[in-house]
Amino acid sequence: MKQKRNNSNPVHIGAILTEVLKNCHSESYAELMHLRTSWESIVGRGIAGNTKPVAFKGKLVFVNVLSSIWLQQLQFLKKDIIRNINDTLGHNFVEDIKFNVGQV
Numbered sequence: 001m002k003q004k005r006n007n008s009n010p011v012h013i014g015a016i017l018t019e020v021l022k023n024c025h026s027e028s029y030a031e032l033m034h035l036r037t038s039w040e041s042i043v044g045r046g047i048a049g050n051t052k053p054v055a056f057k058g059k060l061v062f063v064n065v066l067s068s069i070w071l072q073q074l075q076f077l078k079k080d081i082i083r084n085i086n087d088t089l090g091h092n093f094v095e096d097i098k099f100n101v102g103q104v
Contacts, residue, residue: 065101
């Protein structure tokens with residue numbers, strides 16, 4: 001039987017969830033976390049402040065954007081963003097991006 005750990009120090013829920021999700025999701029979760037932490041260097045401060053990568057499905061990445069105006073503008077930059085993502089991740093992990101207006 002596993003012994004209960006007696007730890008009186010509080011732990012941030014984000015740290016716990018990160019560990020749980022790492023065990024539930026494989027490579028795509030790790031890549032999403034890498035993408036999120038590198039997002040500003042990939043797209044620049046202006047775009048990063050109005051967007052957020054939220055999920056992967058196969059080789060498709062879903063990115064929330066602040067407004068439909070941002071969505072339209074980012075369509076023109078999609079190929080460059082995909083190239084920058086793959087350069088940052090070190091392999092061709094992303095083939096397409098789906099932009100959605102949503103919470104950033």
